[in-house]
Amino acid sequence: MTLTTKRAVDQTTARRRIRSPRSPASRLGTLLKYTALVFASLCAIVPIVSIVMLAFKTNEEYRDTGPLDAPGNWFNLENFATAFTQGGMITGFLNTGIILVVSVTGTILIGTMAAYALDRFRFRGRVLVLGLFLLATLVPAVTTQVATFQVISALDLFNTRGAAILLFMGTDIIAIYIFLQFMQSIPVSLDEAAMLDGASRWTIYWRIILPLLKPAIATVVIIKGIAVYNEFYIPFLYMPSRDLGVISTSLFRFTGPFGAQWEVIAAGTLLVIIPTLVAFLFLQRFIYNGLTSGATK
Amino acid sequence: MTTVIRSPKLPARGSRRAGIFGGRMTPWLFLVVPLAFLIVLTYIPVANMFWYSVTSWDGLDPDKEFVGLGNYVEIITRPEIFQVFFVSLYYLVGAIAQLVLALFFATLLSFKTRFRNLFKGIIFFPYLINGVAIGLMFLYFFRPDGTLDAILGSLGVSDTPQWLGDSSVVNSSLAATSVWRYMGLNFVLFLGAIQSVPEEQYEAADIDGANSWHKFRFIILPSIRRILGLSFILAIAGALSAFEMPYIMTGGANGSETFVIQTVDTAFRFAKVGLASAMAVVLLAIVLIITAVQRMIFPDEKADEKAGTV
Numbered sequence: 001m002t003l004t005t006k007r008a009v010d011q012t013t014a015r016r017r018i019r020s021p022r023s024p025a026s027r028l029g030t031l032l033k034y035t036a037l038v039f040a041s042l043c044a045i046v047p048i049v050s051i052v053m054l055a056f057k058t059n060e061e062y063r064d065t066g067p068l069d070a071p072g073n074w075f076n077l078e079n080f081a082t083a084f085t086q087g088g089m090i091t092g093f094l095n096t097g098i099i100l101v102v103s104v105t106g107t108i109l110i111g112t113m114a115a116y117a118l119d120r121f122r123f124r125g126r127v128l129v130l131g132l133f134l135l136a137t138l139v140p141a142v143t144t145q146v147a148t149f150q151v152i153s154a155l156d157l158f159n160t161r162g163a164a165i166l167l168f169m170g171t172d173i174i175a176i177y178i179f180l181q182f183m184q185s186i187p188v189s190l191d192e193a194a195m196l197d198g199a200s201r202w203t204i205y206w207r208i209i210l211p212l213l214k215p216a217i218a219t220v221v222i223i224k225g226i227a228v229y230n231e232f233y234i235p236f237l238y239m240p241s242r243d244l245g246v247i248s249t250s251l252f253r254f255t256g257p258f259g260a261q262w263e264v265i266a267a268g269t270l271l272v273i274i275p276t277l278v279a280f281l282f283l284q285r286f287i288y289n290g291l292t293s294g295a296t297k
Numbered sequence: 298m299t300t301v302i303r304s305p306k307l308p309a310r311g312s313r314r315a316g317i318f319g320g321r322m323t324p325w326l327f328l329v330v331p332l333a334f335l336i337v338l339t340y341i342p343v344a345n346m347f348w349y350s351v352t353s354w355d356g357l358d359p360d361k362e363f364v365g366l367g368n369y370v371e372i373i374t375r376p377e378i379f380q381v382f383f384v385s386l387y388y389l390v391g392a393i394a395q396l397v398l399a400l401f402f403a404t405l406l407s408f409k410t411r412f413r414n415l416f417k418g419i420i421f422f423p424y425l426i427n428g429v430a431i432g433l434m435f436l437y438f439f440r441p442d443g444t445l446d447a448i449l450g451s452l453g454v455s456d457t458p459q460w461l462g463d464s465s466v467v468n469s470s471l472a473a474t475s476v477w478r479y480m481g482l483n484f485v486l487f488l489g490a491i492q493s494v495p496e497e498q499y500e501a502a503d504i505d506g507a508n509s510w511h512k513f514r515f516i517i518l519p520s521i522r523r524i525l526g527l528s529f530i531l532a533i534a535g536a537l538s539a540f541e542m543p544y545i546m547t548g549g550a551n552g553s554e555t556f557v558i559q560t561v562d563t564a565f566r567f568a569k570v571g572l573a574s575a576m577a578v579v580l581l582a583i584v585l586i587i588t589a590v591q592r593m594i595f596p597d598e599k600a601d602e603k604a605g606t607v
Contacts, residue, residue, distance in 0.1 A: 033405055034411075037410070037416050040420055041419045044419050044423055044477070044481075048434065054437065067442075068444070068447045068448070068451070109330075114328060114331035123321070123325075126324070129328060132332075138588055139343060139581065140538055140580075140581070140584055143346075143538070144339070144343055146349070146561070146577050147341075147343070147349060147577075148338065149565075150345060150356070151337060151342055151345070169334060170334030170335065171338055176331070201327075205327070226425060230425075230427045230428055232429050232541060233541065233544075237561075237565070248428065248429045251430060252429045255433070265437070269430045269433045269434055272427045272429070273427070273430050276426055277422070288485055291482065291485060291486070
């Protein structure tokens with residue numbers, strides 16, 4: 001048995017070796033493939049690079065040099081300082097930070113509690129609740145803003161951070177599904193053993209289930225974190241006050257006062273992209289996995 | 298032995314540890330907060346939306362005047378409202394191009410490639426960038442004498458249109474920006490699906506003398522059929538509800554107004570909450586129909602599985 005598989009493997013490697021002295025056709029194919037990949041990479045990078053170069057230019061340079069020319073001084077940080085101090089970017093990062101931490105934490109608690117109740121209990125109305133959560137995934141959020149707005153103002157949350165936090169926490173059904181999926185792989189015997197030791201349902205949830213859900217929590221933190229950091233319309237609609245600007249809305253306001261100073265707008269844009277880039281470089285693997293599980297489950 | 302182990306389906310028997318987490322109400326105690334959020338932030342708005350859609354409410358007036366189907370009639374009869382759906386066609390074409398490109402590059406990278414992770418990262422990264430940052434970046438990219446004009450100029454093309462100012466070009470520019478932004482996600486999802494195919498299948502194909510096209514046609518394509526179908530439906534829904542890129546970049550000017558921009562402007566700028574709600578209901582209905590069609594064409598094995606086990 002093993003002998004035959006080994007032989008099969010030998011055969012494949014042998015065949016590959018026979019083929020590997022490259023024929024002109026396959027060499028052309030390889031050339032085309034790398035040309036396509038390099039071209040795609042250029043398309044992805046060029047808009048970003050031109051903004052990077054612009055961010056280091058002075059206002060005269062911006063007016064006199066082309067978008068593809070490098071700045072004279074790569075250490076000219078003046079535009080970043082202007083963006084930070086006059087563009088409200090500090091407020092933006094602060095507000096985004098607060099909203100991010102609170103709403104991600106809330107999403108995790110709400111999602112895990114819902115998943116725990118739905119996976120570990122059999123009770124009357126369970127199928128109905130599950131159906132309600134499922135049906136809600138079909139409603140595109142942007143269509144209901146017209147009516148959601150009235151709910152938020154009725155709750156007296158208009159123009160507060162609470163509005164964005166509440167909306168981010170309350171509308172994440174994908175997170176519940178990720179938790180539900182993962183919880184099925186945690187053996188029920190653990191719950192039973194704890195129950196025999198006298199643990200209450202809350203203790204089981206808090207001490208056993210929640211810690212074991214760590215990988216799923218990491219996934220949700222990443223998906224949710226990216227979504228909240230990038231969200232534009234909810235803060236734009238519900239938090240119009242300048243002091244409540246998040247990074248998206250603060251950056252959006254750049255177009256007014258800095259309309260003639262594209263180098264400052266570029267610096268602000270870059271300030272928003274840098275945290276994303278750093279997070280991506282460090283968390284690549286988790287981001288890929290998180291998005292894959294978030295999209296297909 | 299079996300009598301000792303208490304099934305979790307049964308409520309705890311011992312009154313010693315019953316407390317508030319012992320009885321039949323326990324699951325509801327865990328569900329009360331999630332359900333409250335779900336009802337207050339999803340179901341109440343949807344219900345209200347249907348109600349507002351048959352009134353002429355302005356968003357402030359304490360009285361809401363019932364107008365029946367008047368708003369719906371207005372949507373159908375006033376051509377400038379329904380017309381904006383034509384703008385969606387640009388995004389639809391963009392979305393299809395996006396899927397084709399994503400599939401192409403995912404297939405390329407599924408074969409042995411030097412710097413695979415580097416290419417993957419570069420092609421994917423735009424998806425992670427903040428939408429406003431992308432909008433501003435492309436405002437600069439498309440502006441007169443901006444990055445695009447400079448690139449074309451260096452290639453000898455000097456007679457370029459106003460990419461965002463000309464109403465015959467603006468929607469193509471905006472749709473292209475959307476492709477730039479979202480292609481990376483499709484690409485990574487396709488690549489993930491392709492790479493989940495066991496290596497032996499390719500080896501077996503090698504033994505059978507299959508070339509790259511055969512591998513694509515008979516191994517790769519079937520393995521991503523499901524995710525491809527899902528992405529296609531999401532792309533259509535996304536094209537119909539295109540909002541962020543045009544709203545940030547042009548605000549809907551020069552004929553780039555989409556249905557969602559028109560809806561939110563009707564509600565929040567022109568204070569016609571009734572009419573806007575009717576428009577939102579129309580869009581919701583269209584999206585639901587598309588989703589239903591998707592369920593019919595691609596019966597979701599996973600959902601069945603879920604219904605069976607959860």
